[in-house]
Structures are given as structure tokens and as C-alpha cells.
Amino acid sequence: MTTIPVSLGARSYDVVIEAGLLARAADWLAPLSRGRRMAIVTDENVLPHLATVQAALTAAGVASEAIVLPPGESTKSWAMLEHLTDRLLELGVERGDHVVALGGGVIGDLVGFACSILKRGCGFVQIPTTLLAQVDSSVGGKTAINSKAGKNLIGAFHQPALVLIDPNVLDTLAERHVRAGYAEVVKYGLIDDPDFFGWCETHAAALIEGDADARLYAIAHSVAAKARIVAEDERETTGARALLNLGHTFGHALEAEAGFSDRLLHGEGVAAGMALAYGYSAARGLAPQGDADRVAAHLRAIGLPDGTAAAGITADGETLIAHMLHDKKMDAGTLPFLLARGIGGTFLDKSVDLADVRAFLDQAAA
Numbered sequence: 001m002t003t004i005p006v007s008l009g010a011r012s013y014d015v016v017i018e019a020g021l022l023a024r025a026a027d028w029l030a031p032l033s034r035g036r037r038m039a040i041v042t043d044e045n046v047l048p049h050l051a052t053v054q055a056a057l058t059a060a061g062v063a064s065e066a067i068v069l070p071p072g073e074s075t076k077s078w079a080m081l082e083h084l085t086d087r088l089l090e091l092g093v094e095r096g097d098h099v100v101a102l103g104g105g106v107i108g109d110l111v112g113f114a115c116s117i118l119k120r121g122c123g124f125v126q127i128p129t130t131l132l133a134q135v136d137s138s139v140g141g142k143t144a145i146n147s148k149a150g151k152n153l154i155g156a157f158h159q160p161a162l163v164l165i166d167p168n169v170l171d172t173l174a175e176r177h178v179r180a181g182y183a184e185v186v187k188y189g190l191i192d193d194p195d196f197f198g199w200c201e202t203h204a205a206a207l208i209e210g211d212a213d214a215r216l217y218a219i220a221h222s223v224a225a226k227a228r229i230v231a232e233d234e235r236e237t238t239g240a241r242a243l244l245n246l247g248h249t250f251g252h253a254l255e256a257e258a259g260f261s262d263r264l265l266h267g268e269g270v271a272a273g274m275a276l277a278y279g280y281s282a283a284r285g286l287a288p289q290g291d292a293d294r295v296a297a298h299l300r301a302i303g304l305p306d307g308t309a310a311a312g313i314t315a316d317g318e319t320l321i322a323h324m325l326h327d328k329k330m331d332a333g334t335l336p337f338l339l340a341r342g343i344g345g346t347f348l349d350k351s352v353d354l355a356d357v358r359a360f361l362d363q364a365a366a
């Protein structure tokens with residue numbers, strides 16, 4: 001068992017990682033239940049794992065009630081937020097209770113946001129069931145739904161009380177979602193850890209095919225990296241946490257063009273966005289072209305998109321820039337970008353000329 005603390009003063013919590021942990025989830029959940037019925041929110045594709053968690057709770061004498069939502073990005077919506085908060089209120093959830101978010105990043109983001117506003121804030125536990133959620137979204141307390149204007153625009157910082165990660169649940173995850181989650185794994189290498197990028201180049205194929213050791217290593221390494229950055233800059237105010245947004249300004253714009261749908265998964269958008277961020281950095285003379293080519297080649301090799309066209313998006317630079325203007329990093333009318341000086345050399349550049357980015361996007365798509 002690996003336990004990684006997320007050190008945030010009064011909001012500190014542990015991320016516990018162990019293969020097979022789901023069947024023992026009650027060891028951690030029962031003490032949080034206060035002898036009351038626990039609400040578990042999940043989606044229709046996670047029902048086998050819901051059964052494992054509920055059986056564990058029943059055996060420990062804890063009653064539970066499941067709320068099962070439709071799968072997919074469109075569940076991060078006002079309509080689902082209303083439905084979920086109504087159901088949680090019907091169940092009588094109190095401020096001191098802990099709602100369980102059992103699912104991928106969609107369930108984690110929606111449940112976390114619902115819990116941040118329910119009775120002005122109740123507790124929640126993340127039990128992530130996708131690779132993406134295990135390496136990224138379950139840790140750090142960013143919660144949100146999408147709005148007509150864009151991605152994650154309605155949300156709150158609300159930290160979970162605990163994160164329980166069982167890598168075995170990934171055995172039922174479709175390979176496309178494993179690949180998409182892998183984009184957020186390799187992101188940590190590209191941010192500030194060139195050795196880890198090298199590890200990714202060697203082990204990505206095994207990880208995607210289901211190698212348990214590779215998955216465990218990637219999950220623990222990613223969580224430790226995210227916990228360190230979140231502890232340094234919980235609310236993305238100093239610039240440290242913004243590094244976790246590498247590839248996301250481009251990626252969210254591509255996702256918006258795809259209508260936040262299965263046409264382009266979040267991790268796929270991030271992969272294309274990271275390739276664009278490295279490509280643009282090279283075009284600006286900030287990073288060696290060879291590094292940008294190496295990033296794109298790695299993404300292609302494992303079946304992830306390495307740019308706008310590969311992501312299936314035909315929008316021009318102007319259209320993509322219009323989406324980017326909704327980015328939450330916008331500051332006094334300017335949009336900072338995560339660029340790179342080389343592999344592992346990501347930095348926040350506040351002096352990017354949007355006309356230059358537009359021209360790069362048009363050229364890259366041609």
C-alpha cells in the first residue's frame with residue numbers, strides 16, 4: 001500500500017493506492033460514515049465496481065444508497081448538477097457527511113462541485129475508476145461543470161477528505177479511455193520531469209496494454225507530482241499550479257469545437273494541446289525543434305493526437321482563439337500560455353501575442 005499525503009493544513013488528506021483496495025473500501029469509509037447511510041454517486045459504466053464498494057460497506061454494517069448518472073462529458077452540466085443536488089437533499093445528506101464519488105473525472109468533478117455548494121459545503125471522498133481520474137482529477141480539489149461558454153467555467157476549489165485508488169478497476173476500462181488518461185501521465189514528464197518522460201517513452205505501451213507494475217508506478221509517480229504542486233499553490237495563484245494546465249488552453253479549445261463530446265475526449269484534447277504547446281514553443285525559438293518532434297512522435301506512437309487535424313478538428317486559428325478567451329487563466333485581458341524551453345522545461349509565458357498563436361495554428365493545421 002502506498003499513501004501519499006496532500007499537505008494543505010486543515011484541508012490535508014491522504015491518497016491511498018493499492019491493488020484490490022476496493023473490496024476493503026469500508027476500512028476507510030466506515031469511520032467517515034458516522035453510523036449513517038452513505039450516498040455513492042457513480043455512472044452506468046461503473047456498476048460492477050459500485051457492487052464491490054456496496055458489498056464492502058454492507059459487510060461492515062454501513063448502509064449505502066447509490067445515485068447512478070449517465071456517462072460522458074455532458075453529465076458535467078447544470079441539469080445534472082440540479083438533479084444530483086436534489087437527490088442528495090432527498091437523501092438527507094448533512095454537512096458533516098461524506099458523499100462518495102465513484103467514477104472517472106466527470107463524476108469526480110460534478111460530485112465535488114455539488115458537495116462544495118450543498119448546504120454551503122459537505123464532505124466527499126474520491127474513488128477514481130479511470131486512469132485519468134487516478135493520476136489527476138481526483139487529487140487537488142478542482143471541481144466544475146461546463147457551461148455554454150466553455151470548459152469547467154462554473155466550479156469551486158473543494159478538497160476531498162480522502163482519495164482511494166485501486167488500479168485493478170482499470171481492467172474494465174476501454175483502451176481508448178486508458179490512452180486518454182495516459183496523456184495526463186506523460187504531462188508530468190513534460191512539465192518538469194524529463195527522466196519521467198524517458199520512463200514514459202519506454203513503458204507507455206506496457207502501461208496501456210495493462211501491465212500492473214507500470215500502471216502502479218505511473219499512478220503513484222503522478223499523484224506524488226500533483227500533490228507536491230497542489231500543496232505549493234492550492235488555488236492556482238502563484239503560477240506553480242498553472243503548470244498542470246500544460247496543453248489545456250489549446251486542448252479545451254479543441255474540446256469546445258468537438259462540442260464536449262465523445263468525438264474528442266479530454267485526454268485526447270490535452271495530448272493534441274501539449275503537442276501544439278511544444279510546437280509553438282519551437283516555432284518561437286524557445287525549445288529545440290527536436291524536442292517538439294520527440295513529443296509529437298511519442299504521442300503518435302501510442303495512438304494519441306499530435307495536433308489539430310489529428311484531433312479531428314478543422315477549425316481555424318481565429319475560431320480556436322475565440323474559445324481560448326474564456327480560459328480561466330485570463331488576467332487583465334491577457335492570456336498566459338504554458339510554453340516550454342525543452343522537455344521538462346514548461347513555464348508560464350504572460351507575453352504571448354495572440355495574433356502570433358493564431359498564425360501558428362493556421363499554419364499547423366494547413
Ligand SMILES: NC(=O)c1ccc[n+]([C@@H]2O[C@H](COP(=O)([O-])OP(=O)(O)OC[C@H]3O[C@@H](n4cnc5c(N)ncnc54)[C@H](O)[C@@H]3O)[C@@H](O)[C@H]2O)c1
Pocket residue numbers: 043044045046049071072073076103104105106107109129130131132133136137138139140141142143152169170171172173174177180181184266267
Ligand atoms: N478536476 C481536475 O483536476 C481534473 C483533471 C483532469 C481532468 N478533469 C476532468 O475529467 C473529465 C474526464 O475524466 P475521464 O477521462 O475519467 O472521463 P469519464 O469520467 O467520462 O470516464 C470515461 C469513461 O469511462 C467510463 N468508466 C469509468 N470508470 C470505468 C471503469 N473502471 N470501467 C469501465 N468504464 C469506466 C465512464 O463511464 C466513461 O464512459 C473531464 O471532464 C476533465 O475536464 C478534471
Ligand SMILES: O=C(O)C(=O)C[C@@H](O)[C@H](O)[C@H](O)COP(=O)(O)O
Pocket residue numbers: 136140142151152184241242244245248328
Ligand atoms: O489540477 C489542475 O490544476 C489542472 O489543471 C489539472 C488539469 O488536468 C484539469 O484538466 C483541470 O480541470 C483543468 O483546469 P482548468 O482550471 O483549466 O479548468
Ligand SMILES: [Zn+2]
Pocket residue numbers: 136184248266270
Ligand atoms: Zn486535464
